Amino acid sequence: MDSAQSAKPPIDIAVGILVDARHRLLIAQRRPGTPGAGFWEFPGGKREGDEPMADCLARELAEEIGVRDCQGETIIRFAHAKGERPVRLHVSRIDAWQGEPEGLEGQELTWVSREELRDYTLLPATDVILNALDLPDRYAITPARSAAEPDAWQAQFDVLLGSGITLLRLRDQGIDDAAYQALASEVIPAAHAQGVRVLVDRSFELCRAVGADGLHWSVARLLQKGRPNLGPGQLLAVSAHTDRDLAMAADRGADFAVLSPVAATATHPGAVPLGWDGWAAARGDHALPVYALGGLGSDDLDVAARHNAQGVAAIRGFWPASRV
Template sequence: MNTPAKPYVRVAAGLILDTRGRLLLGQRPDGKAWPGWWEFPGGKIEAGETVEQALVRELDEELGIQATRVYPWVVHVHEYPKSIVELAFCQVTAWQGEPHGRENQALDWVDPWDIRLDESEHPIAPGGGSLLPAATPPLRWLRLPTHYRVSHIGDPGRLDAWLAQLRQELMLGLRLVQFREPDWAGDAASLRQAFLDTLALCRQHGARCLINSCHPPAWWPQADGVQLRAADAARILAQDTRPPGWLGVSAHHPQDIDCARQLQADFVVLGHAQPTASHPDRPALGWDQFRRLAATAGRPVFAIGGQSLDTLDIARRHGAHGVAAIRGALV
């Protein structure tokens, strides 16, 4: 007997964040599926609507606000017992009006860091109520920093200058660093020392330090995770292994992003988005192509290539979670 296919529903969901970093949750009222559960405001995307148009309409209907700054973020597919839901998550950081429950739903502003998981990995709101199961991934992604520094030391003689620069950035709030030195001019011992010094400095400031897969796999477990080059990600996928800790995958083409999904990477670094001195012989993706590829990742995407603090807003408008930079200022 053939099992009927589950309905496939496309939804725009808004992570509404105020200036204090608090997240707005709504409680599903009686009469709807999953009554009493907490969710991100939003609703079905109607025919002919873009994600942003649908979300603006839904937030007006549900909360009485007019969203004025909407960043596309991550498209995530979640299978419920009776349906499959494609959730286009967006971050909403500016609006007009005061949110109120126009459908008699309760609302609550919460600190995302106060939301915990129960033994089944279901998110529990600070007041004790449960969030819908599809809320788990975006809550984890929301804790990922938006600035990703990539090292460019080059040789042992520049190590002290790099550490001084990194220390300054860490003191100003940088929380995600990648050690990547493919063209190291010194010997293996000096390279390893540079890695250990970078790692120690990050740990002192509560920042995560990932190591690029161009470096020996024996070093990987010491870091907080691994940033896989696209070729290394494909090789590791074929071996059916996954490095320990946080996992980023560098991507340039759709097949790289597919590999990241299969590896269940925590994030993707996609580029190069704009012309960059690191790859002068390769054409840049451009922002339109970047957005199309980012929308297929199913996880946060960092833009790399010509990025800095000055490009963060345009990157986010094209679906990036944040920006990664080798030379550009990030703090």
């Protein structure tokens, strides 16, 4: 892409992911003669004038696939310049609609499971959409076991695993790699038994050794090591504090980021809070899902969603109250 093209403002595109009762997704093949011909995509198209994006989505889905009264929610907004010109995708998940989808513009449509989707060649940046679709709205981070009474920590951890959380980062900065590996080997099988995925924040080798579901790294570590060769379904998360951190995380292939702090926190007393406006400005339209972190909990999920967050990440906000 030359500099004249990249300087152009992105074109706003509404994208709708129809999800049926069998959890299958509707994809469409781009027609010959259009940019990206032959690739598969989620239905959608360009905004006309200054129409609200919700109207754009409704119009595009009616024109392209003949469905009406779509009910759903926006899951992510992000920009990319991987095609012929920069675009900003406003992606919604649609769980209910009227009418039977059909390819009204001659495009082929098909319903696919998440597994079958791997057999299709999708437009660039679809991985960002799928991460946003798959990731939960809460990402729990454990307080350090080494700084707690171990039995109390364990009891609280067990409650956390049963609380509906499905993804967590095992964090304990107070112990060396050997002790961390022992801790991870203990807690990961228990988490998996409850359907909870665990990211570890040490080396790729340790991640493999303990059977973790991926890594949570600093931006500095990602820049130093590059994206490790994780297995299918494994995740690479990155801690970000600035707009620039997010740009680097997206560029180096992080699956998601955590941007902090929104508000003041006990664990990072020196950090200057961004506030929601500052958070949203830094989050911008970077091409990856981003959790908001810092003094937040489940009560903040709505405000987070309004600021283009994947959801909320928290230590204290999700950690069950001690019973001892």
